[in-house]
Amino acid sequence: MARYLRYMVPLAIFALLVAFLYRGLSLDPKLVPSPLVGKPIPKFTLTRLDNPAASISDADFRGKVTLLNVWATWCVSCRQEHETLVQLAKTGQVDIYGLNYKDNREDARQWLTRYGNPYVANAFDSDGRVGIDWGVYGAPETFIIDREGIIRHKHIGPLTIEIINDEILPLVAKLKS
Amino acid sequence: MIPELGHFALILALSLALVLSIFPMIGSLNNTPGWIALARPAALGQFFFIAIAFGCLVSSFLTDDFSVAYVAQNGNTLLPDVYKVSAVWGAHEGSLLLWVFILSGWTVAVSMLARHLPAVVLARVLSVMGMVSIGFLSFLLFTSNPFARVFPVPLQGGDLNPLLQDPGLAIHPPMLYMGYVGMSVAFSFAIAALIGGRLDAAWARWSRPWTTVAWMFLTIGITLGSWWAYNELGWGGWWFWDPVENASFMPWLAATALIHSLAVTEKRGAFKRWTVLLALLAFSLSLLGTFLVRSGVLTSVHAFATDPARGLFILIFLCIVIGGSLSLYAARAPSVSSGGRFDAFSRETLLLGNNLLLVIITAFVLLGTLAPLIYDALGWGKISVGFPWFNRMFVIFTPFLVVLMGMGPLTRWKHQDPGDLARQLRVALLISLGGGILGSLPILHKGSIWAGLAVMLSLWIVCSLAISLRQRLRYRKGLAGLWQDLGTKGSGSYYGMVVAHFGVAVFIIGVTFVMQYNVEKDIRLSPGQSTELAGYTLRFDGVQGRQGPNYHADRGTVHVLKDDREIAVLHPEKRVYTVQTKPMTESGIDVGFTRDIYVSLGEGLGNGDWSMRLYYKPFVRWIWFGGLLIAIGGLLAASDRRYRIAVRDQLSALGNDGLIANGGS
C-alpha cells in the first residue's frame, strides 16, 4: 500500500494547488491591506474645498462615527460610487467627510454641484501629502472612523449598495452603540 | 458573413474534436480498426476548420470589420497591415484561437509523421490531443468567442496596444504557443503509454524528437520575448521574473528536465516512471500558465483578461486534464517495472541530479510566483516576492547545475570510475579556476567576483565540451579526416548537446557581465551638448517631430563617438499613438557583439532640453545569442537520423519480439 501512496503525491500536491487557485479567484491581488486599522487617524490640517479660508483637521473627527471618502474628479470609479454615497448621506446614518485627492479645486466644486454633494465637509489635498499619511494608494478609498478617532476599517475600491449594506452599515451601527 | 463562417467553422471543429477524442480511443481499447482509422481524418478535418476560422478572423482585421467586437477592441484603420494580422493574437480571444490553431496543426503533424507507431498507440495519442482541443474549443465557443458581434458598430477601432506593434512581439506568441502546445504531444504520448500499460524505451524514442522540437520553440519564444522587452520597453531590462514570464519559464525548465530524462529512458530504460511524470508536468505547467495569465489571480502587467468567470472555466479544465492524468499516473505507475540498473556514480545519477535541480528551480519559481496568492488565501498578510528574490535563488542553484553539465557528457552510462573522470577533467578544472580568478580581477573593468564566477562556470562547460569532442574526433588526422569524423563519430543528438550546452555558457557570460558592468546615466542635455559614457562620447543634437502611420513621434538624434570618431547615430523616439494616447519610448540602440549603447528619451524640459537615460550594456547580445544556440542545439538533436529510420522496418527485421527485449512492463 505504501508503494501506491508514493505515486499519489503528485496528485495530492495538485489538489492543494487547485484549492489555492480556486480561493484566488475570489481574491483581488492588487488590494493592499492597511496597517492603520486600529490606529488613530493621522494628524492633519487642510483647507476646505468650498472655502479656502476655512480649515478642517483631525480634531473634527472626534465625538461621532464618521466615514472618510477619498475621491477625485479624474477617478472614473469615484463617479460610479457617487450615487451610492449620495444615497447613504441621505439616510443620515453616518457623516461622510471627503478627502479630495490630487485634484483641481474648481473642477471638484463643479463636479459636486453637478452630481450631488454627500459630504459634510471636504478636505482639499492638492499634493496628496495627507493622502500618504492615510496610506492612500489610489481612489476611491473609504475609511470608517469611530468616536475616539480610531480607524476601524478601510474599504478599497468603489462602494456599492451591497458593500454598504454588508460591510459598512453593520460596523457603523456597532460603533455607535 | 465572414465572422459567422468563422464561428460556424469553430463549431464544426469542436464536433470533429469530439469524434477524434472518442472513437479512436475506444477503438484502441477494443481493437476496432475502423474506429482507430478515424483518427487521422478527424485530425485533418479539425485543422481544416480551425484554419478557416483563423482565416476569417484575419480577414476581419484586414478589412477593418469593426462590427466584430474583438476587431473593434484591437484593430484600427491606421494600423499597418502586418500589425493588423498580429493583432489577431494580441488579446485574449484571438490568442486562444491561435492556441487551438497551433494545437490542431501539431495534431495533424503527429498523425502524418508518426505513422511508424503502432496504430493503437497513435490512435490514443491523437485522441488525447483531441481532448485537449475540446477543452480549448469549448472555452473559446462558450466564454471567449472572437467572432462576437458588437452593435452599434464603432467607426474606429481601439487599436492594438502600441507595445505590441513591433515585429519581435508579433512572432513571440506564435513561437511560445508552438512550445506550449508541443508539450501536449509529449503529454499525449505519456497518457497513451500509461493507458496501454507499455512504458519502455520505445515510447521514449517516439516521444523524444517531438518533445525536443517543442522545447526548441519554447526556447525561441522566451528568447524573443526577452529580446523584445529590451528593445521596446525603453529601460534596458530583459527579464523581470514577472508572473507571466515565469509562466513560460516553468514549462521550459520542466521540458529541459524531460528531454534529459528521456535520454536515460531511451538509452537505458531507466527512470520510466519519473520521465512519464515529467511529461505530464511539463504540459500541466503550460496549462497552469494559461490559467495564471487569464484568470486575474496574480498581478502582472502582462496579464490578459482578468475575469474570474473565465478563470473558473480554465480551472475546471485544469482539474480534468491534470487531475485526470495524475490519477492515471497514480493508478498505473506502480505496475511499471524498473529499468536498467546503474551505479551510484554514473551518467544516470548525474542526469538524475540535473533533473532534481531543474525541478527544484521550477518549484521555487512556482513558489515565488504563487506566494502572494498563498499568503493572501491563508490570511498571512500581503507579500510579493520580487526580482531580487528570484535572482538570488536562481543564482544559488544554477552553479550546481553547471558543474553537473561539465561532468555529464564525459561520464559513462551505468558505471563511471570517479578517478578516471577526474583525470579527464583535470585540465578543464585548471582552466576554469584560472579563468575565474582572472575574470574577477580588475583588468578590463572593475573587479567583480560574479564575473569571475561566470567565467569559471562558462569555461568549465566549454572545456568539458572540448575534451568530449577531442575524445570522439581523435582517430583521424587532417581536415579531411576531421570532416569524416564529424559525420561518423557523432550524431545529431550529440552535436545538439554540444551546441546547446555551449549556448548555456554564452548565456551565463552575457547575463553576468551585463549585470555587473552595465553603466547607467540619467542626464539632462541641451542640443549640441555632449556627455561621456564608459569611454564613449555621446552628443545630443536635439529633437524633431515626425509623423508615423498611426503615431506622432519626437525623434532625437544622438551621435556616438569613440576617440572623436563617429561610430553611430542613434534616433531614440518618444511616440504618442493616435488612439491609445499613452506615450511610448523607442530606444536608440547601437548594437555590438561585445556591447550595446542604448539611449532612451525621457521628457522635454523646455528650450529644446531633454532628459534622457543612457546605458552602456556590455555583452548583452550574448544573452539572446546563447538562447539561439540552445534552440539550434535542440534542432540538431531532433534531426538525429535514428528518428528518421522507420521503426517498423527495424521491427520487421528483428522479428516481432524486438520490443519485448527492451524490458517493457
Add this chain to the structure above:
Amino acid sequence: MNPMKQLVESTKTSSPRKRGSSNSPIPNSLDFRLCGNDWLTRNLLFSIVLLLLVITAPPLPAAVTLESFTFPTPAEEQHFKDVIGQLRCLVCQNETLADSDADLAHDLRAEVYEMMKSGKSDKEVIDFLVNRYGDFVLYNPPVKPSTYLIWYGPFVLLAIAVLLLIRAVGRQRQVQEPEISAEERKRLERLLGDNAGKGKQG
C-alpha cells in the same frame, strides 16, 4: 474593455515600466528563539542558509528615475537610489519605487527625497512608509517567521529532494537484474547475429 489595455491603464502609468533594483537589506530581525534541545543545530543550519542568502545577493544596478533630484555627492545619489530600490510601488506592484512611473511613485519618491535630505536615516524612511502602507511596501519581503516559507522553502525542498535521490539510487541498486532464460539467450544470440552486418545505430 480591451484586455490588453490593462497593460497600460490598470497601472495609471504613462510610460513603459523599468526593472532593476539594489541589494535587499540584511535581515536584522531574525528570531532565534527555537524550542527543543537541538536549537543549536537548527540555529546553525538557519545561519548557514541565511549566510548563503546574504552573500549571494548579486548587486543589481540600482534603477534611476527621470526626475531631476539634485544631490551634493554621487554617493548620496547612489544612497537615494538604493533606498528607493528597496521599496515597492503600490500601484505597479511588481515594480520598485525607483522604476515606476505611477503618480503615487512620483509622490513617494519626492517624500523619500525630502526625508533623506533633512537627514533622516534609512530606517526612519522605511519605517515611515511601512507604518502607512504595511510590509508590502518593502520590495523584498522581510525575513520573519511568516515568510520563512519563501526564504527557506527552496532549501527545504532541496534537502527533501536530495534525500529522495539517495534513497532512489540506493534502492534500485538492490534490484536484481532479471536473469534471462536459456531460450531467451538463444534468441538474443540469433538477433545479434542477424544484425551483425547492418551497421551501428547512432
